[in-house]
Amino acid sequence: MTEALNNLGKIKKSLSRRNRAERRFRWYGRMAVFIGLAAVMVLFTDIISKGQGAFRITYIELEVTYEQDRIGIQSLTDPEQLATGNWEALYKAALRNEFTEVSGRRDKRKLYGLISSGAGFDLKDRLLANPLLLGATENVWILADDDIDTYYKSWLDGEPYAARMSTKQLQWIDELHAQGKIRLQFNKNLFTRGDSREPEQAGIRGAVMGSLLTLLLTLLLSFPIGVSAAIYLEEFAPRNRWTDFIEVNINNLAAVPSIIFGLLGLAIFINFFHIPRSVPIVGGLVLTLMTLPTIIITSRAAIKSVPPSIREAALGMGASKYQVVLHHVLPLSLPGMLTGAIIGMAQALGESAPLLMIGMVAFIVDIPAGFSDPATVLPVQIFLWADSPERAFIEKTSAAIMVLLSFLIVMNTVAVWLRKRLERRW
Amino acid sequence: MNQHVLISALLFTIVSITVTSSALARDSIEVVGSSTVYPFSTVVAERYGRASGKPTPKVESTGSGGGMKLFCSGVGTNYPDITNSSRRIKASEFKKCQTNGVKDIIEVHIGYDGIVIANSVTVAPMKLSRKDIFLALAAQVPGATEGELIDNPYSTWKQVNSALPNIAIEVLGPPPTSGTRDAFAELGLEGGCKAIPWIKAMKKTDKSAYKALCHTVREDGRYIEAGENDNLIVQKLEANPAALGVFGFSFLDQNADKVQGAQIESVAPTFESIADKSYSISRPLFFYVKKAHVGVVPGIQGYLNEFTSEKAWGEEGYLAEKGMIPLPTLERAAMAASTRGLVPMIGGEALK
Numbered sequence: 141m142t143e144a145l146n147n148l149g150k151i152k153k154s155l156s157r158r159n160r161a162e163r164r165f166r167w168y169g170r171m172a173v174f175i176g177l178a179a180v181m182v183l184f185t186d187i188i189s190k191g192q193g194a195f196r197i198t199y200i201e202l203e204v205t206y207e208q209d210r211i212g213i214q215s216l217t218d219p220e221q222l223a224t225g226n227w228e229a230l231y232k233a234a235l236r237n238e239f240t241e242v243s244g245r246r247d248k249r250k251l252y253g254l255i256s257s258g259a260g261f262d263l264k265d266r267l268l269a270n271p272l273l274l275g276a277t278e279n280v281w282i283l284a285d286d287d288i289d290t291y292y293k294s295w296l297d298g299e300p301y302a303a304r305m306s307t308k309q310l311q312w313i314d315e316l317h318a319q320g321k322i323r324l325q326f327n328k329n330l331f332t333r334g335d336s337r338e339p340e341q342a343g344i345r346g347a348v349m350g351s352l353l354t355l356l357l358t359l360l361l362s363f364p365i366g367v368s369a370a371i372y373l374e375e376f377a378p379r380n381r382w383t384d385f386i387e388v389n390i391n392n393l394a395a396v397p398s399i400i401f402g403l404l405g406l407a408i409f410i411n412f413f414h415i416p417r418s419v420p421i422v423g424g425l426v427l428t429l430m431t432l433p434t435i436i437i438t439s440r441a442a443i444k445s446v447p448p449s450i451r452e453a454a455l456g457m458g459a460s461k462y463q464v465v466l467h468h469v470l471p472l473s474l475p476g477m478l479t480g481a482i483i484g485m486a487q488a489l490g491e492s493a494p495l496l497m498i499g500m501v502a503f504i505v506d507i508p509a510g511f512s513d514p515a516t517v518l519p520v521q522i523f524l525w526a527d528s529p530e531r532a533f534i535e536k537t538s539a540a541i542m543v544l545l546s547f548l549i550v551m552n553t554v555a556v557w558l559r560k561r562l563e564r565r566w
Numbered sequence: 567m568n569q570h571v572l573i574s575a576l577l578f579t580i581v582s583i584t585v586t587s588s589a590l591a592r593d594s595i596e597v598v599g600s601s602t603v604y605p606f607s608t609v610v611a612e613r614y615g616r617a618s619g620k621p622t623p624k625v626e627s628t629g630s631g632g633g634m635k636l637f638c639s640g641v642g643t644n645y646p647d648i649t650n651s652s653r654r655i656k657a658s659e660f661k662k663c664q665t666n667g668v669k670d671i672i673e674v675h676i677g678y679d680g681i682v683i684a685n686s687v688t689v690a691p692m693k694l695s696r697k698d699i700f701l702a703l704a705a706q707v708p709g710a711t712e713g714e715l716i717d718n719p720y721s722t723w724k725q726v727n728s729a730l731p732n733i734a735i736e737v738l739g740p741p742p743t744s745g746t747r748d749a750f751a752e753l754g755l756e757g758g759c760k761a762i763p764w765i766k767a768m769k770k771t772d773k774s775a776y777k778a779l780c781h782t783v784r785e786d787g788r789y790i791e792a793g794e795n796d797n798l799i800v801q802k803l804e805a806n807p808a809a810l811g812v813f814g815f816s817f818l819d820q821n822a823d824k825v826q827g828a829q830i831e832s833v834a835p836t837f838e839s840i841a842d843k844s845y846s847i848s849r850p851l852f853f854y855v856k857k858a859h860v861g862v863v864p865g866i867q868g869y870l871n872e873f874t875s876e877k878a879w880g881e882e883g884y885l886a887e888k889g890m891i892p893l894p895t896l897e898r899a900a901m902a903a904s905t906r907g908l909v910p911m912i913g914g915e916a917l918k
Contacts, residue, residue, distance in 0.1 A: 304819075338612075
């Protein structure tokens, strides 16, 4: 009796200690989650604060007269003439009209430097879209040079960065600002153009298209191959040393650094099969090699989670093994497989290392239209911009990261939603 | 039967992709090579593409050595047409090109790039000589007696040269894989190395020992390899005013509010001082063209014309705007003529 009381006392005594331990443990857990969230928050604030400026860009309003003589063309339908036309003369004349007091070669050069070097082509496109403008005069908002853009934005923020501006240029910007002829507009180029060495003309459309084409090929190849391999290994293959060996190797491959797949792709697809460098075909093939192990592993897990009773019931009804797999196991495990595939694709979307070896880390301006056009992908575009000396690329880099992150968030959300929606519990 | 159809369709896709793609002829120019020339070559490619309406040349940044390797692998559309280089082609590379059938190579010297040693604008600019750079950064330096070498003992700039401030030596620079590093070792370190008479004499007696001494950077943590990204070095200098950084002139040009270049032999790195060669640490930039590809891959001639036009590589051209230092006027005119005339290297040039 006394012994039992003693024990009760002991338990009571230790109870508060054990409760404290549990509370401490909970706090450790909360701290861990908090640190993780804080890291994500810091990353996001940094990227968004740096990148939000890239969605707006500086435009200058000028009165442009589309004079045929100045461009040096006779007709708007002759491609030869259009290619050699002096389109820059249009905005240069407009600038001279705006600032009539400017004379001297050096000053004029500085003046022309206010406008993006691609503005002439923009005016050409504008004229071609509306041929009636020929000979007419209109007020156009024209894209400013990146140095002007950087200065104007920093000036609006109260910390002007004028190291690459001359005093005259600063004065001109002041005048334009006073007249309301300089403003920030939505940066359409960022979403409609390919890469450019001029930050104000650079866009991510080429990289997004490249990523889409590459991922489409990756999905088309890796999903069927991965699922077939998983079904065979799980349902048909005998359990012996060979299948164990294969399983170890697949798990191994999933952990191999991705650059190795790039080297493999270089050796097989480019050096042996002579597929051209830098095209989505070779990118898709390399990323297929990389995502296959992930898809096989998740698909096998999905197949394993289908209860044996379903297979047995089907077999009991007289179905063949093939019918059991195709009519019952596959449909039931498909949601899991899809989730795995989406996660594999998200991984492939963020990959740049394997593409380095196969020439997809390149400066490509033209937007790829097919699997055999040279292309680059989003993470590579980010890498290339981060490496560029021009100041204005800093915000473009962060903006491209924001776009990549939103693609990743969408893909992962779809994966979670699919799992929640289609998952069956037995 | 679905699965069989699926698998055979798949195999068919792979085979057909391989077959069609290998049969494809290339209609755009392929450029590879130096990451230093990359920013200039890409601008020309873009302008050429936009003005001509033809496909824009594709430019890959593989490094000078990597580009040369690809370029010299053979003739045909599977190999690049042009390689950029931040140094002249080596004799060994030229020979490799010849054995692989790349016979006629057009050499184009496009201009110069300055290498700067910079620190944060919040502190006073450094005034260095190349000898100071050598003594501060070489793995081994001369000891008390002539001919004696000791492991670099200096930990502050003042120890190197009493005129310099008393701050710890901490230099952020590119890793050995970078062309900038090669050029820095050759022009900066070796330049200072030569200032010591008995080491200069060593060049004649024992060339390999001389080179090892003059090109080897110390590895005791005073020189920090900061990766190939020069923007990163600029950011680190901003955060740490005591550190110096080594990078290309164009990054100094773009970040003048954050960093300033050290004077070398009392010349500050500016556009003009690099162009007239009074600033000592600058290197030539080149690109090389396969003559056999001109006319086969459309657009090479047009690209060459664009690159060698005054509006591109002239003193007021758009490449100068991007930070490239142009050639002197006469040299530029001669180079433009020989490039447009597709005059190949004769093979007798004094290559290293």
